[in-house]
Amino acid sequence: MIYDLRSMIFHWLSAIGYWPTRVGPRPQCASKISWTISMHPSTSAPPRRGTVIGCTVRNSLAWEGHGRGFIVAMHTPKPRSLPSVVTFASKFVAAAWLLSAQFSSLAQPGASWKTHDFRRPRPPVVQPGTPSTSEQPGKGPSDSIVLFDGKDLSQWSSLDGSPPKWIVRDACMECVKGSGYIRTLQNFGDCQLHVEWAAPVPAQGEGQGRGNSGVFLMGLYEVQVLDSYGNVTYADGQASAIYGQHPPLVNASRPPGQWQSYDIIFMRPRFGEKGELLAPARMTVLHNGVLVQNNVTLSGPTEWMSRKPFLAHASKLPLSLQDHGNPVRYRNIWIRELSDAGSKEFTFASSVLDRYVGTYRVDEGLTITVSRVDSQLTARLKSPGRENSFPLFAESQTAFFIKSVDAQIVFHPGADGKADALVFHIGGEQRPAKRIQ
Ligand code: MG
Numbered sequence: 164m165i166y167d168l169r170s171m172i173f174h175w176l177s178a179i180g181y182w183p184t185r186v187g188p189r190p191q192c193a194s195k196i197s198w199t200i201s202m203h204p205s206t207s208a209p210p211r212r213g214t215v216i217g218c219t220v221r222n223s224l225a226w227e228g229h230g231r232g233f234i235v236a237m238h239t240p241k242p243r244s245l246p247s248v249v250t251f252a253s254k255f256v257a258a259a260w261l262l263s264a265q266f267s268s269l270a271q272p273g274a275s276w277k278t279h280d281f282r283r284p285r286p287p288v289v290q291p292g293t294p295s296t297s298e299q300p301g302k303g304p305s306d307s308i309v310l311f312d313g314k315d316l317s318q319w320s321s322l323d324g325s326p327p328k329w330i331v332r333d334a335c336m337e338c339v340k341g342s343g344y345i346r347t348l349q350n351f352g353d354c355q356l357h358v359e360w361a362a363p364v365p366a367q368g369e370g371q372g373r374g375n376s377g378v379f380l381m382g383l384y385e386v387q388v389l390d391s392y393g394n395v396t397y398a399d400g401q402a403s404a405i406y407g408q409h410p411p412l413v414n415a416s417r418p419p420g421q422w423q424s425y426d427i428i429f430m431r432p433r434f435g436e437k438g439e440l441l442a443p444a445r446m447t448v449l450h451n452g453v454l455v456q457n458n459v460t461l462s463g464p465t466e467w468m469s470r471k472p473f474l475a476h477a478s479k480l481p482l483s484l485q486d487h488g489n490p491v492r493y494r495n496i497w498i499r500e501l502s503d504a505g506s507k508e509f510t511f512a513s514s515v516l517d518r519y520v521g522t523y524r525v526d527e528g529l530t531i532t533v534s535r536v537d538s539q540l541t542a543r544l545k546s547p548g549r550e551n552s553f554p555l556f557a558e559s560q561t562a563f564f565i566k567s568v569d570a571q572i573v574f575h576p577g578a579d580g581k582a583d584a585l586v587f588h589i590g591g592e593q594r595p596a597k598r599i600q
Pocket of ligand 1: 485
């Protein structure tokens with residue numbers, strides 16, 4: 164439910180004879196919207212060619228922050244009287260208000276509730292976690308997903324979905340040079356992430372070669388891990404930098420061998436139906452409890468020697484840790500999903516997904532053909548005169564769901580591991596199907 168308010172403003176401004184000439188920062192655009200809009204002509208005289216009009220847009224997103232943007236437009240073609248402009252502006256504000264009202268049930272903070280309204284739902288109770296000490300890792304809050312607690316790598320795989328080659332010893336996981344990145348099996352979007360890491364001792368190498376690893380949100384956006392204790396490198400590549408984009412506000416590094424923590428709040432980028440960018444990714448990072456990234460806006464994926472723009476991607480993707488050739492250790496990794504937490508989503512190896520590829524007959528009127536491209540399964544439902552395709556998202560190794568429809572496919576593996584049947588859950592019905600191809 165994201166709409167581009169700026170496009171609407173462009174349309175209205177051009178309709179009243181103004182052409183946008185300057186655009187300020189975009190107000191944060193999200194599913195929970197409450198807008199305040201004001202238009203302010205720069206002169207009280209009737210507008211002439213070259214007259215400038217400003218438009219300020221402010222939203223109030225209590226939990227996603229708030230934003231303020233502006234558009235400045237220059238009057239170009241036909242002069243119109245100021246009253247007509249003001250009338251038109253009032254209509255514009257009214258229309259925006261109506262749009263805003265349309266979303267009022269979603270607006271923050273609680274526009275539909277009275278102050279101190281006792282009927283207002285109270286937040287769920289969460290048991291806070293315990294802090295770590297240098298000797299002992301702490302614990303995450305009760306609603307966090309534990310990604311590593313010192314025991315095993317069951318929540319992790321190599322990037323291709325095969326078992327990870329990092330090692331677990333002394334209740335830590337350690338990067339093995341040349342073994343490749345590891346990633347979570349579960350996919351995440353907006354999240355709060357806690358990671359503890361320690362650079363190797365004795366320190367070896369210089370600059371980017373000393374204690375280098377990285378925490379990649381969605382596998383694309385890196386918070387740099389580096390031994391930056393007395394180790395000089397470029398600012399946007401030191402510990403807790405958003406790599407290649409944002410240096411940390413301060414260097415809060417501890418000496419190598421000591422445990423360090425990252426607490427990361429990540430808001431994923433938003434994309435429209437045509438893949439256009441609606442809102443960039445944002446990140447807040449605390450390094451050892453010190454604020455080092457304050458809700459910064461990313462310009463795109465983080466890369467060495469380049470800044471590429473955002474390219475549309477899924478709303479949830481695995482989190483990954485970098486193998487940069489240094490034996491960096493990790494412990495106590497937990498994550499909390501901040502939105503879209505309803506359904507868990509996983510990315511499994513192609514060899515797992517290939518067990519389900521084939522055609523299944525539900526009845527004479529309906530067949531389901533499952534295919535795979537990379538790590539994405541797709542179900543094509545075919546019935547007389549109708550054919551629809553849906554991407555499938557894994558909620559377990561055998562159960563997959565469709566996001567746009569309340570439907571689920573559960574595969575039944577045969578003796579050889581390949582599925583020989585499935586059950587299609589739709590509208591409260593369970594419709595079994597046998598593989599025919
Ligand atoms: Mg790195």
